[in-house]
Amino acid sequence: MIRLFIEVTKFYLSIAVTLSAVFSFVLARGEDMSILGGSTLAVLLLALGVSALNQYQERESDARMIRTKRRPIPSGRITPNTVLALSGTLIVTATLLVYLELGYEGTLLFLFVPLWYNGVYTPLKRYSAFAVVPGSLLGMIPPAIGWLAAGRSLGEPEFLALGLLFFVWQVPHFWLLMVKHHDDYQTAGFPTAMEVFGTLGFRRVLFVWWILTIFCALFVVGVFRVHSVILLLLLLILAMTAVFVGGRILLADLTPKLAGRLFHGINIFLLATVTLLSIDVF
Secondary structure, three states: OHHHHHHHHHHHHHHHHHHHHHHHHHHHHOOOHHHHHHHHHHHHHHHHHHHHHHHHOHOOOOOOOOOOOOOOOOOOOHHHHHHHHHHHHHHHHHHHHHHHHHHHHHHHHHHHHHHHHHHHHHHHHHOOOOHHHHHHHHHHHHHHHHHOOOOOOOHHHHHHHHHHHHHHHHHHHHHHHHHOOOOHHOOOOOOOOHHHHHHHHHHHHHHHHHHHHHHHHHHHHHHHHOHHHHHHHHHHHHHHHHHHOOOOHHHHHOOOOHHHHHHHHHHHHHHHHHHHHHHOOO
């Protein structure tokens, strides 16, 4: 039963999403750990809920994809209605919890997530290869919750820079995942950016988003004014390494295997950047 819950809610992915709220709280120099705990739990519950709802919505396409056909619903291990009830319970609980912790501002952000992720992004994926761009707005919500939990305003330059980084990073993150499982996406009927741009054109556009992610990270470093010379040097080395690694998008065939490596690479780059920035805060 626990394993089923982990699978249907994409538990480990939801944990990763939740960590971005914690990093944001640290970067905002938050001190009230009680609010952080409640807000972080709310983010986790919301991520679990919308992930379960996503699996309910995509149960038919999941059954046609090798990567997803063994998920709980298409494999018959759980009924769609059970998943729908579970997702509703998690989303409502998360929204009530964030209201108690952060009031109306946090509640509005939480209501936006299922509206945008499940109501706009998920259906749009079937019709547009560029659904990821508006969908990337969702990457800003967990950091926003962490920032609010620290008692800061979302209009501050530091958060706007941080939010921009999480927004831009989502695009190469998703497109690389799409390349890694390109045949599966085609089989399920999802349009892909590679089909729109062609192989060479897509690689060029992907490289632009890769470099834009690095520039956004450097912008965050500048806005937060890193004090440690050693950490600043490490961040610059990290950025230069990411540029070098990203060059393979243009110089080598973008095979599913290479796309998988680059997918992990862009994720590691983001994690390492926010980790080093957080260390500097201390």
